[in-house]
Amino acid sequence: MSGDARRERAAHIRELLRTEGDNVSENVGTFNEGRYRRYAEMDDVDELRAEARAIKEDAIERLPDLIEQLRETVEGNGGTVYLADDAADANEYVQSVATDIDAGTAVKSKSMTSEEIEVNDALAEVGVDTYETDLAEFVLQLDDEEPSHIVAPAVHRSREDIAELFERRFDLDEPLETAEELTTFASDYLEERVAEADIGMTGANFVTADTGTLALVTNEGNARKCAVAPETHVAVAGVEKILPSLADLPPFLELIGPAGAGQDVTAYLSLLTPPVDTPAIDFDAPDTPGFGDPDERDFHLVLIDNGRMEMRADDDLRETLYCVRCGACANSCANFQQVGGHAFGGETYSGGIATGWEAGVHGEESAAEFNDLCTGCSRCVDACPVNIDIPWINTVVRDRLNRNDDPDAFDHLVEGLTPDAEPGGMDLGKRLFGNFETLAAVGSMTAPLSNAVGDSRPVRAALERVVGVDRRRDLPRFRRETFRDWFEARDADGPDDPARSVALYPDVYTNYVRPERGKAAVRLLEALGVDVVVPDAGGSGRAPLSQGMIATARDRAEAVRDVLTPDIAAGRDVVAVEPSDLAMFRGEYERLLPESDAERLADNSYEVLEYAYGLLENDADAAALAGPEAAETPRAAAEHGVAYHSHCQQRTLGLEAHTVAVLEAAGYDVVTSDVECCGMAGSFGYKTEYYDLSEAVGDELREQFTDADAADRLLLASGTSCLDQMDSLFERRGYHPVRLLDPAGDPGSGA
Numbered sequence: 001m002s003g004d005a006r007r008e009r010a011a012h013i014r015e016l017l018r019t020e021g022d023n024v025s026e027n028v029g030t031f032n033e034g035r036y037r038r039y040a041e042m043d044d045v046d047e048l049r050a051e052a053r054a055i056k057e058d059a060i061e062r063l064p065d066l067i068e069q070l071r072e073t074v075e076g077n078g079g080t081v082y083l084a085d086d087a088a089d090a091n092e093y094v095q096s097v098a099t100d101i102d103a104g105t106a107v108k109s110k111s112m113t114s115e116e117i118e119v120n121d122a123l124a125e126v127g128v129d130t131y132e133t134d135l136a137e138f139v140l141q142l143d144d145e146e147p148s149h150i151v152a153p154a155v156h157r158s159r160e161d162i163a164e165l166f167e168r169r170f171d172l173d174e175p176l177e178t179a180e181e182l183t184t185f186a187s188d189y190l191e192e193r194v195a196e197a198d199i200g201m202t203g204a205n206f207v208t209a210d211t212g213t214l215a216l217v218t219n220e221g222n223a224r225k226c227a228v229a230p231e232t233h234v235a236v237a238g239v240e241k242i243l244p245s246l247a248d249l250p251p252f253l254e255l256i257g258p259a260g261a262g263q264d265v266t267a268y269l270s271l272l273t274p275p276v277d278t279p280a281i282d283f284d285a286p287d288t289p290g291f292g293d294p295d296e297r298d299f300h301l302v303l304i305d306n307g308r309m310e311m312r313a314d315d316d317l318r319e320t321l322y323c324v325r326c327g328a329c330a331n332s333c334a335n336f337q338q339v340g341g342h343a344f345g346g347e348t349y350s351g352g353i354a355t356g357w358e359a360g361v362h363g364e365e366s367a368a369e370f371n372d373l374c375t376g377c378s379r380c381v382d383a384c385p386v387n388i389d390i391p392w393i394n395t396v397v398r399d400r401l402n403r404n405d406d407p408d409a410f411d412h413l414v415e416g417l418t419p420d421a422e423p424g425g426m427d428l429g430k431r432l433f434g435n436f437e438t439l440a441a442v443g444s445m446t447a448p449l450s451n452a453v454g455d456s457r458p459v460r461a462a463l464e465r466v467v468g469v470d471r472r473r474d475l476p477r478f479r480r481e482t483f484r485d486w487f488e489a490r491d492a493d494g495p496d497d498p499a500r501s502v503a504l505y506p507d508v509y510t511n512y513v514r515p516e517r518g519k520a521a522v523r524l525l526e527a528l529g530v531d532v533v534v535p536d537a538g539g540s541g542r543a544p545l546s547q548g549m550i551a552t553a554r555d556r557a558e559a560v561r562d563v564l565t566p567d568i569a570a571g572r573d574v575v576a577v578e579p580s581d582l583a584m585f586r587g588e589y590e591r592l593l594p595e596s597d598a599e600r601l602a603d604n605s606y607e608v609l610e611y612a613y614g615l616l617e618n619d620a621d622a623a624a625l626a627g628p629e630a631a632e633t634p635r636a637a638a639e640h641g642v643a644y645h646s647h648c649q650q651r652t653l654g655l656e657a658h659t660v661a662v663l664e665a666a667g668y669d670v671v672t673s674d675v676e677c678c679g680m681a682g683s684f685g686y687k688t689e690y691y692d693l694s695e696a697v698g699d700e701l702r703e704q705f706t707d708a709d710a711a712d713r714l715l716l717a718s719g720t721s722c723l724d725q726m727d728s729l730f731e732r733r734g735y736h737p738v739r740l741l742d743p744a745g746d747p748g749s750g751a
């Protein structure tokens, strides 16, 4: 990305933060609270999610057969099925239906698939005026605006600006103010459009192959009006919406309301098996309403491929087709919460899974603009009702985009300096962040000179201009003595009769930037009766993976496996200090290594305080841990208790509670943040185009830890990027929790 493009992007994001950020935050915040509550209340939520995923996996596997079965069923019911190759093909078919009946108007219930093919424009070409009947879609149509959310398209708008829009667009006797007044006005207006429409268009949340039933899940009931009021009903649905049978619906219907908008259930569930046999009402005779001929009812199901069958054949994009379009991934995304879908916007889809959809239906280029907004924090995976690995899809698309860059571009010098497996022409900034390990090794070898050079204004200016590292962000301070150097030179024996033996993984930050936390981890584990070795392992591949450099990440993963496998074979557990590296071992390695290697590492790896928790549960003595009575810095600063922010990947792994439990066992009074993301998310917050967004995400953490209950507490975080962000957000510095528990009481010369 050029400097100009970065500045432009940064300005666009600042503008969205200013104009839409508050509305988006408030609205998706409500959805999220509801989802948390409902997921917690549902005893069987994990079983339902697994069941839903299994049904989708099976349906996509058998898709060609299900399409044929559905065709036979719908035609047997008296309807028509048209399988459209792409948007143009689908639109031509819908146009032909409209011209056949000489249609003048159509009413439409919200459907992202019809947005995807832009059917309104196609109908306008043949003289049909189309009215959106979903209130939010109606608002956007009035203002000629794009949706900013899959299920809540007007999530970025407030009641006040909708009132102002109605005032501008309609000849109102008096201004509309309350939500009720606005809704009543819109529904009266739209009811007239429904009554006069020649065609009703809907999407379909699900279509069942055995009965030809459309399941429509809505909150306004307008879908059923569109489906049954006009004589002609056209439903458009992506082929992935097909489920084998009506009996497959229950898990989806139970999950979609809680996942999407945090509702107990959605207000309307319509199961229609068209063409329905009730006669259409004759609205032309309002005083003596008559009924049309039921035989005149006409139903067309337009099944849309538009890239989906290619996605099905693509091992990495196939999961996208399991998506039920609930929007939970967007709601759970910290960046989306600040700027909404217009920052993410591809041609149709926005937020979370949108990269997969855009890459599949519109091509990878259309996903390029917003793909970088995924920080890989993995919170969306927890939110998704069908357990889709959304960050992986984003990573794969990022990798493909990298490879589409100009391979002949002149960067041989960079290629020579960067020991990665990537092609020429890649964005220099990504390449720099992806090769952070090399930079850290050189920085450590030449410290403190490297730190002084890194601080100089001309170097900061050049870094910002050439590779987009924002000059407002403090750079990591490299340490001359690495963690491994310290361990090897150390003159100390471990416990006499160790209960366990571990290989403490020296991640790049612990080794070159924050060795104190590694030292503290060694002493803590030894105090709990564990023998510790520190293997000569390099980076886990997290840095290149976050830049979409999958081949390089795979190289790193293989190297780590080669080093750690003998330790595991010798009976040692692997302990990681950095949660994002543990998340690699337990998650992404299954994509990068042979299954048995990945499983071995995943099964034998632990986060350091998860491991300490396990030891305490198995009779290790908590008195060995340092508590708040200790006088040394930083523990002395904990006299008012500690405020702990858990790392996002650590939360996805379910490990926050372990750290809190160990801190409490040592006697600390702990409060925790419920902010899902600090905003830094690895290299993301260093990038000049995203610096303001990173700070905006961090604001919530700043507020929480400066309020009365937390203002005097010592700040703690487990993730490196969280600690970096805390240094930027607070005047107080933050520490890794192992520093407080370190029985040797290292006097705190680093975080």
Ligand code: SF4
Binding pocket: 150, 322, 323, 324, 325, 326, 327, 328, 329, 330, 352, 353, 383, 384, 385, 386, 387, 388, 390
């Ligand atoms: S990926 Fe999952 S969370 Fe996101 S919209 Fe699809 S189903 Fe919902």
